[in-house]
Each structure stands twice: as C-alpha cells, then as structure tokens.
Amino acid sequence: MPVINPVATFRLLAILLLISVCAACQTPEPVLDNRYQRTIEDTPSASPTQSSSQPVIQLQNQALAAINEDQYQLAIDYLQRAIKIQPRNAWSWHYLADIYWRTGQYPRCLAMIERSTGYAVADDQLVMANTELLEQCQ
Amino acid sequence: MPGTPASRPKRQVAGRAAAKPKRKAPRGSAAKKTLAGRSGKSGQRAPASKKWRYIASILLLLLAFFSAYLLYLNQIIDSRFEGGAWALPSRVYARSLEIYPGLALTREQLVYELELASYSRSENQALAGEYRLLGASLELHSRPFQFSDQDQGDSVVQVFFDAGKVIAVVDSRAGVDLPVFRLPPLILGSYYPQSGEDRLLLSEDQVPQRLIAALVAVEDRAFFEHNGVSPLAILRALWANLQAGRAVQGGSTLTQQLAKNLFLTPQKSLLRKINEAFMALLLELRFSKQAIVTAYINEVFLLQQNQIAIHGFARASRMLFGRGVDRLEVEHLALLVGMVKGPSRYNPMTAPELALERRNLVLKIMLAQGLLDQQAFAKARAAPLGVAAQLPGLNPFPAYLDLVKHQLQLSYSSDELEHRGLRVFTAFDPLVQQNLERGLARGLARFKQPELQAAVVIADYLNGDIQGLIGDRVTDYPGFNRALMAQRPIGSLIKPLLLYSLLQGDLTLASEVSDEPVRIKQSNSIVWEPRNYDRQLHGRMSLYKAFIHSYNLPFISLGVESGGLEALAQNLAKIHLLKHDVVYPSMLLGTTEMSAYEVAQMFQVIANDGYFTPLTTIRSVTDQHNKTLSRIPLESHKLFDRARMIQVQRAMVGVSEQGTARYLAERFGALTLAGKTGTTNEARDSWFAGFSDRLLGVVWLGRDDNTPIRLTGSSGALRVWADIMELQGFSAFKLTPDDSLAWHYIDIENGGISQQGCANSVLLPIPQGRLPKLRSRCQ
Numbered sequence: 033m034p035v036i037n038p039v040a041t042f043r044l045l046a047i048l049l050l051i052s053v054c055a056a057c058q059t060p061e062p063v064l065d066n067r068y069q070r071t072i073e074d075t076p077s078a079s080p081t082q083s084s085s086q087p088v089i090q091l092q093n094q095a096l097a098a099i100n101e102d103q104y105q106l107a108i109d110y111l112q113r114a115i116k117i118q119p120r121n122a123w124s125w126h127y128l129a130d131i132y133w134r135t136g137q138y139p140r141c142l143a144m145i146e147r148s149t150g151y152a153v154a155d156d157q158l159v160m161a162n163t164e165l166l167e168q169c170q
Numbered sequence: 171m172p173g174t175p176a177s178r179p180k181r182q183v184a185g186r187a188a189a190k191p192k193r194k195a196p197r198g199s200a201a202k203k204t205l206a207g208r209s210g211k212s213g214q215r216a217p218a219s220k221k222w223r224y225i226a227s228i229l230l231l232l233l234a235f236f237s238a239y240l241l242y243l244n245q246i247i248d249s250r251f252e253g254g255a256w257a258l259p260s261r262v263y264a265r266s267l268e269i270y271p272g273l274a275l276t277r278e279q280l281v282y283e284l285e286l287a288s289y290s291r292s293e294n295q296a297l298a299g300e301y302r303l304l305g306a307s308l309e310l311h312s313r314p315f316q317f318s319d320q321d322q323g324d325s326v327v328q329v330f331f332d333a334g335k336v337i338a339v340v341d342s343r344a345g346v347d348l349p350v351f352r353l354p355p356l357i358l359g360s361y362y363p364q365s366g367e368d369r370l371l372l373s374e375d376q377v378p379q380r381l382i383a384a385l386v387a388v389e390d391r392a393f394f395e396h397n398g399v400s401p402l403a404i405l406r407a408l409w410a411n412l413q414a415g416r417a418v419q420g421g422s423t424l425t426q427q428l429a430k431n432l433f434l435t436p437q438k439s440l441l442r443k444i445n446e447a448f449m450a451l452l453l454e455l456r457f458s459k460q461a462i463v464t465a466y467i468n469e470v471f472l473l474q475q476n477q478i479a480i481h482g483f484a485r486a487s488r489m490l491f492g493r494g495v496d497r498l499e500v501e502h503l504a505l506l507v508g509m510v511k512g513p514s515r516y517n518p519m520t521a522p523e524l525a526l527e528r529r530n531l532v533l534k535i536m537l538a539q540g541l542l543d544q545q546a547f548a549k550a551r552a553a554p555l556g557v558a559a560q561l562p563g564l565n566p567f568p569a570y571l572d573l574v575k576h577q578l579q580l581s582y583s584s585d586e587l588e589h590r591g592l593r594v595f596t597a598f599d600p601l602v603q604q605n606l607e608r609g610l611a612r613g614l615a616r617f618k619q620p621e622l623q624a625a626v627v628i629a630d631y632l633n634g635d636i637q638g639l640i641g642d643r644v645t646d647y648p649g650f651n652r653a654l655m656a657q658r659p660i661g662s663l664i665k666p667l668l669l670y671s672l673l674q675g676d677l678t679l680a681s682e683v684s685d686e687p688v689r690i691k692q693s694n695s696i697v698w699e700p701r702n703y704d705r706q707l708h709g710r711m712s713l714y715k716a717f718i719h720s721y722n723l724p725f726i727s728l729g730v731e732s733g734g735l736e737a738l739a740q741n742l743a744k745i746h747l748l749k750h751d752v753v754y755p756s757m758l759l760g761t762t763e764m765s766a767y768e769v770a771q772m773f774q775v776i777a778n779d780g781y782f783t784p785l786t787t788i789r790s791v792t793d794q795h796n797k798t799l800s801r802i803p804l805e806s807h808k809l810f811d812r813a814r815m816i817q818v819q820r821a822m823v824g825v826s827e828q829g830t831a832r833y834l835a836e837r838f839g840a841l842t843l844a845g846k847t848g849t850t851n852e853a854r855d856s857w858f859a860g861f862s863d864r865l866l867g868v869v870w871l872g873r874d875d876n877t878p879i880r881l882t883g884s885s886g887a888l889r890v891w892a893d894i895m896e897l898q899g900f901s902a903f904k905l906t907p908d909d910s911l912a913w914h915y916i917d918i919e920n921g922g923i924s925q926q927g928c929a930n931s932v933l934l935p936i937p938q939g940r941l942p943k944l945r946s947r948c949q
C-alpha cells in the first residue's frame with residue numbers, strides 16, 4: 033500500500049492552486065463590448081460530439097465513415113453539406129483538410145486548415161490537430 | 171417501275187424476246203450461246219441473249235440501287251435511333267433543401283418550395299410527389315432522386331414547425347426522428363435545343379405496361395402482330411375514308427408513325443410514304459417491339475408551351491399532372507393517350523371539353539378491349555381531368571439560368587448543353603429568390619420610376635454560393651441580364667477595398683486625416699479637382715469618420731500621397747477585378763465599372779475575413795445517366811490579411827450605425843449589419859453592398875439610358891436592400907476575434923483615445939502596439 037504523505041499532498045495542492053490563480057491572471061481581458069465580436073458561444077465549432085448541431089454531427093460521422101472506406105469524394109460531399117448547414121464549424125473544415133492531405137492536394141489542404149484554425153476558438157484539441165496536419169501538408 | 175407507262179413497253183418487249191429462245195434452246199446452252207454471240211459467230215440467237223444480259227443488268231442495277239437505298243435508310247435509323255435519338259435539354263436543379271431541427275423555415279415556405287417542385291396537395295395519405303397538411307405539421311412524400319453523390323429512394327417525412335423554425339423531422343414509415351432530411355431539388359429551368367423540344371426519357375423498363383396497352387388499343391391494335399406495316403389496316407382506313415368521303419382514319423402503324431416522327435418530315439407525298447414504310451420494316455427487323463413502343467412514347471409530340479414543344483409521355487405527365495407516368499391514374503393515362511391524335515385539338519388547358527370527350531372515348535375503348543372493368547371505367551369516367559390549373563413555368567428564373575449558362579460555357583459547348591441531357595446542380599435557393607423578388611417589388615414601388623432598372627445578387631459569402639439573382643425589374647423577363655452584363659461605375663463601393671489598401675500602410679482607423687481641397691495635375695496637364703458628394707469641406711477627422719460618411723477628399727489625397735492607389739490596383743488584381751492596365755487617380759472615386767456580380771465577388775472577400783471564395787452558381791454536373799462530369803469544390807484562398815479586413819468590416823458596421831447607411835440602424839435596431847453605399851456622378855447609379863452573419867447582398871439601381879435617377883446609394887439601393895434582407899431574415903453580423911487587434915474607445919473626431927460613454931467615442935479595433943498617442947477629452 034502506498035503511504036500518503038499529508039505534507040507533500042498539501043504542498044502539491046498549494047502549487048496547483050497557485051498555478052490556477054496565475055493562469056487566471058494571464059487570461060486575456062474579456063472583450064469590453066461584444067456587440068461586434070463573435071464570442072466563443074457564437075462560434076459553433078468544437079468537436080462533432082459536443083456543440084455541432086445534430087445534422088452536422090450526422091454528416092460528419094458519415095464523412096468519417098466514408099474516409100475510412102477511402103471514399104474521399106463521397107466524404108467531401110458530406111462535409112460540403114455540413115458546411116452549408118454550419119459554415120463556421122471548424123471540424124468540418126479540418127476533415128476537409130484531412131481528405132485533401134490524404135489525396136495529395138496540399139495547397140487545398142493548407143487552405144482548409146487556415147479556415148479551420150480561423151474558426152477554432154478555444155478548442156485546443158483542434159488547434160493541435162490543425163498544427164499537425166499543417167506540418168504534413170507543407 | 172412496274173406499271174408505270176415508261177416501264178410497261180420495255181417489260182413487254184423483253185418478255186417476248188426472252189420467251190422465244192427459252193422455248194427452243196436446250197437448258198444449259200445459254201452461256202455458250204452468249205459467248206458465241208459475243209464473238210459474232212452465232213448469228214440468230216445473239217439478240218435474245220443480249221436482251222437477257224440487258225435485263226439482268228437492269229435488275230442488278232435496280233437491286234444495287236434498292237440495296238443502297240435500304241442502306242441509306244438504315245444509316246439514318248442508326249444515327250438517330252441508336253446513337254442518341256433525341257436532343258435532350260440540360261436540366262438545371264436548385265440546391266437541395268436540407269430539412270433539420272433548428273432550420274429557420276416556416277410551413278408556408280416549405281409549401282412554396284414543394285409547389286415549385288410540382289408537388290400537389292393531397293387530403294389523404296400523400297403519394298410520391300404529394301404533400302398534406304396535418305395540423306401545424308406537413309407530411310410530404312418525396313420522389314426518388316439520383317443525387318450526384320447517391321441515389322435516394324422515395325420517403326415519407328413529417329415536418330413539425332414552431333415559431334418559424336423546424337422543430338422535428340420524422341420518418342413516417344419507420345416512426346423515427348431524422349437528424350436531417352434532404353429534399354430532392356426542383357428543376358429551375360432547362361437549356362433547350364434549337365428545335366425547341368423538351369422531353370424526359372423513359373427506359374424500356376420504366377414504361378408502365380398499362381400505358382403500352384392503352385396506347386396500342388387506341389392507336390394500333392395489331393401492333394404486336396404486324397411487321398411494321400399493316401396492309402389490312404391500310405385497306406380498312408381506305409374503306410373508312412371512302413365511306414366518309416374524307417380522311418377520317420389513318421392506316422399507319424405505330425412503327426410507321428415513329429418512323430415519320432423520328433426520321434421524316436410531315437410533308438404528305440408518295441415518296442415519304444414509301445420511305446416511311448421501308449423504315450418501319452427496317453425498324454421492326456432490327457428492334458424489339460418493346461424498344462419501338464418505348465421510342466414512340468418518348469418521341470410523340472403532346473403539348474406546346476410558348477416556344478417549347480413538349481414531347482413524350484414522361485414530360486407531358488410532369489407538366490400536366492406534376493408526377494411521373496408510373497404514378498398516373500387510369501383517367502390521366504387515357505387523357506395522354508387521347509392527346510396523341512391531336513395535341514392542339516385535345517389540349518386540356520385550352521380545350522377542356524374536347525379533351526374530356528376524347529379521354530372518355532379512350533376509356534371506352536379500354537373497356538371494350540378488356541383493359542378496364544366496368545367499375546374502374548365508371549370511376550375513371552366520372553373523374554375530372556385532374557390537370558394543373560396552370561402549366562409550370564419553364565424558365566421562371568431567367569437571370570439565374572443565364573449566369574449558370576455563362577459559367578457552364580467555360581467547360582461545355584452549346585451542343586452539349588442543349589442536346590446531351592446534362593444535369594446541372596446549382597446553389598439556387600428558391601426561398602431566397604422568392605424573398606428577393608418580393609423585396610425588390612416592394613422597394614421599387616417606393617420610387618415611382620417605371621424606367622428605373624435593377625440588378626441584385628444574393629450570395630452566401632462563407633461558401634461562395636450565389637443563392638438568388640435578378641437582372642431586370644421584371645424578374646421573369648429573359649432579356650438583358652444587368653446583374654451579369656451591365657458594367658457601371660461603382661462609386662464609393664470602392665472605398666472598403668481602398669480602406670484596406672490604406673491600412674496596409676501606416677494608417678489605422680484612428681489616424682487623423684484631412685477633408686480639404688485636392689488638386690491633381692493629370693498627365694494631359696488638366697487639373698482635376700474632385701469634390702465631396704455634398705460639396706462641403708469637413709476639416710480634420712479620424713479615418714473611420716471619413717469612411718462612414720464616405721467623404722471623397724481624404725481618400726483621394728491619401729490614395730495619391732500614401733501609395734493607396736497602387737495598393738488598390740494590386741488588391742483589385744488579386745481578385746481579378748482590375749479592369750485597366752493604367753491606373754488613374756479617379757479610380758479612387760470608383761470610376762471603375764463593374765457588374766453587380768463582380769461587386770458581389772469583391773465584397774465576398776471583404777465579408778469573409780479576406781478569404782477569397784469564387785462566387786459560383788454550379789456545384790456539380792452529371793450526364794443524363796448520373797455519371798459525374800465535373801464538380802466545383804469548395805475553394806478558399808487567403809488573399810488578404812485578416813486583421814486588416816476585420817478593421818474594414820468594423821468601419822462598414824459604422825456605416826450602418828452612424829454613417830451613410832444609418833437607416834439600417836433605424837430600421838433593424840440592434841441587429842448589426844455591415845455595408846457601404848455608392849453613388850455616381852449626377853446620381854446615375856445607386857449602389858448598396860452589405861452583409862449579415864452569412865448573407866451578402868448587392869443592389870444596383872439605374873437606367874439603361876444612363877440618365878440621372880435622382881437617387882443616392884442611401885436613398886435608393888439601400889432601401890431596396892433593406893426590404894429584401896428583412897424578408898430573408900438574418901442574424902447580426904459579428905466580427906471574428908483576432909489576437910493582433912486591441913479594442914479601444916476612440917474619439918472619431920480627432921482619432922484620440924477616449925472612454926466608453928464619451929461623446930463621439932466608438933469602440934474600434936487597433937493593431938497591437940499602434941495605439942494613438944493623442945488622449946481625447948471626454949465630452
């Protein structure tokens with residue numbers, strides 16, 4: 033059985049608390065007036081299992097299934113339908129970029145990553161995925 | 171020819187001459203005698219054998235001629251019957267309506283879309299191509315459809331609405347909620363061949379057997395027995411005509427009629443009848459009965475609508491009943507079969523009584539032939555004609571179709587467009603177009619200028635779809651398409667791109683500029699002294715203020731002195747809109763001429779954060795068998811800096827809040843919009859371009875003779891734009907966050923840093939590290 037050291041545990045908690053406070057201090061100031069700017073809530077991006085609308089999730093899933101079967105054109109068709117419904121969905125653009133990478137269409141891949149990144153507000157997972165894909169398409 | 175005066179004596183002479191030696195000479199000696207005759211050693215028998223040879227030669231010649239004639243006819247059959255017999259117009263489809271919970275769509279809008287797609291309303295359970303209203307919901311039975319990416323069968327779907335939105339979509343057969351349902355697109359128009367024929371083709375297995383049975387019963391009862399020509403039918407017709415003293419009955423078989431319709435002219439002559447008979451025999455020799463009757467059903471002329479001749483049962487069925495031949499009731503089939511005899515005489519739209527009489531006669535024949543029982547006959551006979559109150563318009567959206575054709579012609583020839591039956595899938599949105607047409611009518615009614623013309627483009631700037639287009643104030647007039655063809659100076663619509671060009675230098679929206687007189691000496695030594703539209707001078711102010719009030723002088727002086735003109739030319743070139751090699755200072759005032767379509771392309775890139783997405787009407791093209799010929803992929807090219815473009819967008823929001831388009835703020839309140847007005851010299855052109863969360867609209871008003879219309883961008887096009895957008899329904903425009911920009915309250919009079927709540931202070935994006943030094947006093 034591992035022995036729990038109460039002093040070490042307290043120290044660890046204190047450090048974590050300090051880090052969180054500092055992180056809060058470094059967070060950029062909120063926008064003064066959100067009349068003009070698109071906020072995170074306005075941006076229907078994030079992952080298909082979270083804030084995408086139901087039809088977009090459905091179409092993205094169909095596109096992913098098509099990608100797995102190497103039916104890239106069919107996948108593109110699904111994603112274009114998804115983008116038509118929710119044009120600022122960053123994941124749809126990311127999946128399009130992914131298909132263009134798989135099919136060797138690198139300039140298109142880069143263009144789609146740019147759009148995806150532009151809409152990927154506060155979605156670290158997607159930003160990382162875009163960064164990885166960007167390296168592969170360059 | 172036997173029996174003709176010229177040939178008779180020849181036959182008699184030949185007959186006599188040939189008879190004698192045949193009787194006297196033993197069998198087998200002819201060759202020898204012929205040889206002897208030829209050598210001149212056999213005196214008496216030589217003339218007879220010479221005649222035989224003469225006859226044989228003539229017979230051979232006739233045989234050769236006849237063979238050549240048959241080959242010629244056969245070749246005609248080959249080229250038309252087998253090698254794509256019909257010129258098939260290309261069909262242009264609207265976008266597919268994706269119906270899903272949350273979609274902003276009312277039941278009335280869905281009904282409008284369905285009726286445009288020739289769906290008919292039913293009170294009972296809907297059949298394919300029908301819909302019915304169930305309380306606040308709508309149940310539709312969609313038709314099967316071959317999308318460019320997949321085949322979709324027919325579906326029965328119930329759509330529930332609440333507060334202007336779809337709240338649920340249910341598959342009625344399976345009883346499950348659908349996340350999304352794709353409604354097959356309506357046909358928005360066709361490109362017809364020069365012959366003006368329109369038809370839909372049925373394959374052999376698509377032709378309903380009961381249609382064949384009815385057609386054969388009425389037109390050619392011996393169809394399955396004869397070989398293309400029916401001597402008995404000819405004699406029967408001859409007898410009937412003799413008795414009546416006029417032509418009351420024809421003796422042509424279905425195959426002969428097909429041969430006449432397909433290969434020959436309607437001219438009545440003996441030669442044509444002979445050709446027709448031989449072609450019918452050849453058709454029967456080479457093709458199955460099923461193939462022949464299918465060809466007939468596809469070919470026969472049934473209806474005329476304006477300049478277009480409707481051929482074939484499939485197209486006529488769609489036109490008259492709004493459904494395919496496989497879904498017709500027996501009385502509908504009977505009407506169509508009856509119309510074969512006289513499409514004009516029995517046209518149900520213009521002669522309903524005669525058409526009804528003829529239909530009932532066909533029903534009677536069907537009863538007599540055992541194709542109907544007494545009960546079905548009585549029911550069908552009692553039914554009304556059941557045709558549409560009005561034939562659907564063939565091309566009700568001419569301006570959009572014109573643009574589609576313009577874009578298609580870059581890849582397809584006119585021959586392909588008019589003959590090959592291409593299927594063109596577009597971004598056309600009938601609901602957007604409907605609102606566009608209504609809004610335009612409402613807007614133009616304000617001005618009471620009958621000569622005032624208009625061009626409007628509505629596009630989704632995020633994906634480049636052109637959703638609606640108008641090229642004439644009479645929206646269904648297929649004439650000059652001003653949205654595409656009318657090149658007019660754009661006035662101050664150039665300023666957003668000019669502002670972007672200036673922001674590429676050291677300027678920010680807070681930079682102080684002067685609205686003072688400008689004198690520019692041109693290369694021809696003439697001094698150009700431009701003025702503001704209000705002919706006033708306004709002194710010093712922020713660049714933002716100069717923009718929202720569209721003052722000319724600061725932009726001209728900055729353009730000339732700060733390199734803005736060259737940058738503007740480069741930026742126009744990036745989006746393929748630089749029209750001249752030589753750059754003139756007057757370009758800074760928007761003397762460049764553009765069409766509304768080109769203006770829309772310029773504002774697409776501005777609205778979309780600097781991403782250039784080519785505006786398009788076409789999404790994909792397939793052949794008539796649904797084989798994809800081309801696709802227009804979603805393109806996106808980052809041509810401009812996003813942060814600078816966001817500053818331009820913010821200034822355009824200012825135009826609609828405080829500037830020349832503040833009418834929008836008065837009308838729509840808190841719903842933020844971005845836009846720019848444009849007016850040309852002496853108010854000849856009135857422009858407005860603006861965008862919401864997703865929709866971009868460009869409106870031009872002017873006269874074809876270029877005389878003044880006494881409307882500015884603000885008093886003219888802006889009002890029409892607002893009328894259109896109000897009907898479209900829209901979400902507020904919002905700027906994309908960008909870390910390289912910091913938001914500050916700026917005094918728009920002097921560009922200094924101000925505070926929230928101070929007079930003249932507005933919140934503006936300023937590039938990080940370029941905050942103005944000036945601190946403005948709060949007033």
